[in-house]
Amino acid sequence: MSVSASEISPNVGAPHSDGRRIIYRHTLLVRATHWINALCFVLLLMSGLQIFNAHPALYWGAQSTFDKPLLALTAQQGSDDSIQGVTTIFGKSFTTTGILGASRDESGQLTERGFPSWMTIPSYQDLATGRRWHFFFAWLLVLNGVVYVTNLFARRHLKDFLPSGRELRAIPASIREHARLRFPRGDEALHYNVLQKLAYLSVIVALPLLVLAGLTMSPAIDAAFPWLVTLFGGRQAARTIHFIMAFYLVGFVIVHIVMVLISGFLNNMISMITGRYAIEEGRREA
Amino acid sequence: MKREAILSRRQMLTRAAMGGAALGLAGCDRLSNATGSRSVLDAAENLTRGAQRALLAPRDALAPEYGPADLSPGFKPNGSVDPDDPDYVQARDEHFVNWKLGIGGLVDKPTQLSLADLRQLPARAQITRHDCVEGWSCIGKWKGAPLGPILTAAGLKPSARYIAFYCADTLEQTLDGTGQYYETIDLVDAFHPQTILAYDMNDEPLPVAHGAPLRLRVERQLGYKMAKYVMRIEAIESFDKMGRGRGGFWEDRGYEWYAGI
Ligand code: HEM
Numbered sequence: 001m002s003v004s005a006s007e008i009s010p011n012v013g014a015p016h017s018d019g020r021r022i023i024y025r026h027t028l029l030v031r032a033t034h035w036i037n038a039l040c041f042v043l044l045l046m047s048g049l050q051i052f053n054a055h056p057a058l059y060w061g062a063q064s065t066f067d068k069p070l071l072a073l074t075a076q077q078g079s080d081d082s083i084q085g086v087t088t089i090f091g092k093s094f095t096t097t098g099i100l101g102a103s104r105d106e107s108g109q110l111t112e113r114g115f116p117s118w119m120t121i122p123s124y125q126d127l128a129t130g131r132r133w134h135f136f137f138a139w140l141l142v143l144n145g146v147v148y149v150t151n152l153f154a155r156r157h158l159k160d161f162l163p164s165g166r167e168l169r170a171i172p173a174s175i176r177e178h179a180r181l182r183f184p185r186g187d188e189a190l191h192y193n194v195l196q197k198l199a200y201l202s203v204i205v206a207l208p209l210l211v212l213a214g215l216t217m218s219p220a221i222d223a224a225f226p227w228l229v230t231l232f233g234g235r236q237a238a239r240t241i242h243f244i245m246a247f248y249l250v251g252f253v254i255v256h257i258v259m260v261l262i263s264g265f266l267n268n269m270i271s272m273i274t275g276r277y278a279i280e281e282g283r284r285e286a
Numbered sequence: 287m288k289r290e291a292i293l294s295r296r297q298m299l300t301r302a303a304m305g306g307a308a309l310g311l312a313g314c315d316r317l318s319n320a321t322g323s324r325s326v327l328d329a330a331e332n333l334t335r336g337a338q339r340a341l342l343a344p345r346d347a348l349a350p351e352y353g354p355a356d357l358s359p360g361f362k363p364n365g366s367v368d369p370d371d372p373d374y375v376q377a378r379d380e381h382f383v384n385w386k387l388g389i390g391g392l393v394d395k396p397t398q399l400s401l402a403d404l405r406q407l408p409a410r411a412q413i414t415r416h417d418c419v420e421g422w423s424c425i426g427k428w429k430g431a432p433l434g435p436i437l438t439a440a441g442l443k444p445s446a447r448y449i450a451f452y453c454a455d456t457l458e459q460t461l462d463g464t465g466q467y468y469e470t471i472d473l474v475d476a477f478h479p480q481t482i483l484a485y486d487m488n489d490e491p492l493p494v495a496h497g498a499p500l501r502l503r504v505e506r507q508l509g510y511k512m513a514k515y516v517m518r519i520e521a522i523e524s525f526d527k528m529g530r531g532r533g534g535f536w537e538d539r540g541y542e543w544y545a546g547i
Contacts, residue, residue, distance in 0.1 A: 064422035
């Protein structure tokens with residue numbers, strides 16, 4: 001997740017003759033933690049889906065109410081020899097053959113499988129190895145997050161993400177601007193706009209929640225901190241929240257990548273690699 | 287003209303992205319099996335064990351216990367549910383009256399305990415949540431003899447570092463006999479007050495599907511640590527020579543020896 005604390009210093013670089021100004025936007029620490037975070041996110045998601053496939057159903061509360069799952073990915077025998085993938089959410093069933101419940105393995109055979117093999121690590125069914133990947137990169141994610149958050153507070157960058165009351169009232173206007181694909185220029189581009197602030201802020205909240213829900217699934221952690229299970233409403237509820245949070249972040253990442261692509265892909269990528277970001281001067285045009 | 291050029295560039299980018307993703311996935315599969323990368327991944331287990339033990343150590347913290355209203359209506363049995371190993375079948379058919387738990391290895395006084403002997407020992411009952419490594423949880427009531435006092439009575443030799451549990455069930459048919467279920471735990475868990483040898487489940491004698499006549503409960507770890515059909519307990523110094531050397535049936539098949547998460 002690019003929770004990119006901006007290192008915005010308007011004094012870096014005077015405007016170029018072509019009307020562009022180069023600013024130093026992201027420190028090395030922010031850039032490094034961003035890419036480590038991105039790597040961890042992808043690997044944790046895919047190994048997490050491998051883990052999910054071992055028992056592809058979610059419940060609420062302390063225990064598994066096997067006959068009343070909130071979500072279940074199952075396979076059913078079709079009318080002929082073939083099998084059908086079925087997704088059940090809140091008791092409503094949908095046929096999802098090919099993606100959820102049943103999908104093709106390496107040999108092209110339809111097999112019973114929660115999420116398809118191209119979404120999981122390893123690609124074949126192997127819970128033990130999926131767990132090894134998940135917990136290795138969980139540690140890396142947490143250590144990386146500690147570095148990032150320490151820096152966030154030490155440099156008082158949290159305020160970069162806190163919208164003012166005036167900004168919050170201007171949300172509808174900001175949504176209109178985004179819908180017309182008009183992006184800020186000049187001094188306006190020196191700060192995150194209100195939608196960016198809210199999106200990044202939500203990630204700064206969602207990621208620790210995801211981690212806490214993950215830890216709550218540990219029977220040892222539950223012995224050390226019993227209030228955690230209470231907080232999440234039970235271990236199976238924690239598993240469901242872990243899952244929902246993971247997919248909230250998937251949604252964030254998709255929007256994030258689309259925005260990076262359409263608001264000047266190269267400029268954005270260069271700024272997340274070298275730290276330098278070019279700002280177009282002048283009034284915004286349609 | 288121009289439009290075509292853009293499209294083909296877009297196609298190229300899409301293909302490159304998909305090719306990259308496929309390569310990445312194949313790479314992950316390869317890394318999952320190569321010994322070098324595997325031992326890097328596996329290093330996280332020691333970090334987890336160290337961190338969790340540090341959090342738990344000062345307080346000998348108990349796993350949460352639940353009330354009778356929370357008992358699962360259908361506690362799911364897993365792994366072996368009806369062993370067909372001849373010795374076991376015979377003991378089961380005799381209702382375990384001739385069955386005896388062997389206690390040996392690095393102890394001063396090796397002994398044998400019948401079910402009646404075990405029932406005479408001070409007992410502990412607990413309603414706890416059973417978390418399977420697959421992801422589901424069930425709540426059940428367990429009653430049995432705490433393991434710690436039994437080991438103390440047998441007198442652990444100073445060299446004893448682990449307690450091994452030999453089980454009656456063959457979970458996988460193998461040529462070399464490594465398909466027999468077994469487990470090992472360290473002395474921290476062996477002497478934890480909630481670690482019991484359970485002979486009752488939900489106020490009834492332990493059913494066959496759940497490990498009759500005797501199963502282990504290690505409440506701060508996942509289900510596969512809690513060996514069922516326990517026949518013999520040994521105090522040992524190392525588990526290198528047992529099974530395939532990783533400390534348990536599932537551990538031999540890639541799962542963590544420390545199953546605290
Ligand atoms: C410190 C960080 C994390 C910890 C400790 C953690 C822990 C866990 C645990 C214990 C499970 C197993 C659940 C089960 O028994 O079924 C799990 C599953 C899963 N994890 Fe994580 N996780 C972490 C981070 C993440 C992140 C960042 C993502 C998302 C990208 C993620 C996505 C998933 C998914 C999709 C599953 C499968 C189903 C589920 O339980 O929701 N995890 N995780």
